[in-house]
Amino acid sequence: MSEGKVALITGVTGQDGSYLSELLLSKGYAVYGLVRRTSQPTLGRSLINHLSENPNFHLINGDMTDQASLDNAVKEVMPDEFYNLAAQSFVPESWRSPLMTADVTGMGALRCLEAIKRNKPECRYYQAGSSEQFGEVKEIPQTEETPFHPRSPYGCAKVFAFEITRNYRESYDLFACTGILFNHESPRRGLEFVTRKITMMAARISAGFDETMSIGNVDAKRDWGYAADFVEMQWRMLQQEKPDDFVVATGETHSVKEFIDLAFSHVGMILSWHGEGVDRIAKDQNGITRVVTNPRFFRPAEVELLIGKYDKAEAALGWKPGTTFTGLVKMMVDSDVALVSEAKERGYAPPKPPE
Ligand code: NAP
Ligand code: G4F
Secondary structure, eight states: OOTTOEEEEETTTSHHHHHHHHHHHHTTOEEEEEEOOOSSOOGGGGGGGGGTTOTTEEEEEOOTTOHHHHHHHHHHHOOSEEEEOOOOOOHHHHHHSHHHHIIIIIIHHHHHHHHHHHHOTTSEEEEEEEGGGTOSOSSSSBOTTSOOOOOSHHHHHHHHHHHHHHHHHHHHOOOEEEEEEOOEEOTTSOTTSHHHHHHHHHHHHHTTSOSOEEESOTTOEEOOEEHHHHHHHHHHHTTSSSOOOEEEOOSOOEEHHHHHHHHHHHTTOOOEEESSGGGOEEEOTTSOEEEEEOGGGOOSSOOOBOOBOOHHHHHHHOOOOOSOHHHHHHHHHHHHHHHHHHHHHHTSOOOOOOO
């Protein structure tokens, strides 16, 4: 059914881009990934290194901030489907670099839509929306009908991208959809995000590379799913008869503290928590402090609670999440334990989350 289709993916070097490329290649697509030029070869490309020998996988140069490069990419590739996954996607960075975030994450979506409108209007477009659009949530759980109240420049940029995608659908009859995706994680998640930071630090601490982990707000709650499950829904959204927007979530919420407890217990450390606020710490069963709170990781405005309802996705597209919270945490810890032990055996330093 998908045989012979051509897909263009922005953000191909990221977590979702790598899983989506694998999925589309397995369905017989020719996949073109947009990459930005860097002065040095970057390790960031490593998530797609394993695809480089696949004759159906190609890279094309371009940048989300440059309309001409997106126009050229569409003209050259003439895609049947365009997945816009590129973004400045780290929420704290969006307060440090709000204009760049608005440009890449918000205006970038508009540039993609313009490139399609001008060069291949029948191309189907997927926009990577975010549960950060809900921010200070107006109802629990959040659905496609829940009003937005973003809490960061990143969230604001994603709201703009969502609205302009809907507007281009309504104005120009483009087949353009947004998936409002809740947090999704994997062993390929960037080390700066809290889940991967926790799993890598649990692995490093258990192997003796570090003694403690510094953390921010452990009371924040997220609806965490598995990235490989979620990219399946990105593809399904472009296979439906009419374009529409969907929440993609697991329907469960867990705190950062729960994630830490589970990850550390998986490497044999049973934590007990002491103190409040910035004095909060966690000790292991031997009385050694393993987690300390660092105000540096608190945000100017927090999203305290996210939990999504994926009923529409299940009813219309038959999608539901396949991986449990516990399964996800253990998968990520096991992967980082393997990475750390390989580094130890071969005598090099394992990767460390940014401080
Ligand atoms: P990610 O790992 O941070 O990947 C972001 C991608 O965007 C990278 O490939 C990056 O390329 C690319 N990019 C950044 N700036 C660019 C620019 N100026 N021009 C071209 N490419 C640029 O993100 P992810 O977790 O895979 O998420 C994919 C998308 O879903 C993002 O839009 C994110 O905001 C959204 N989202 C993610 C989640 C989640 O929980 N993961 C939830 C909701 C929505 P480089 O390698 O060159 O940096
Ligand atoms: O892992 P996070 O940085 O992800 P966040 O902010 O929820 O954003 C991710 O999910 C969004 C979907 O809702 C995406 F759109 C976005 O691109 C990104 O993928 O933080 C999760 C929570 C926050 O409440 C944060 O305050 O963890 C809390 N946290 C506590 N300590 C920490 C830390 N976050 C990070 N990154 N580092 C900490 O030390």
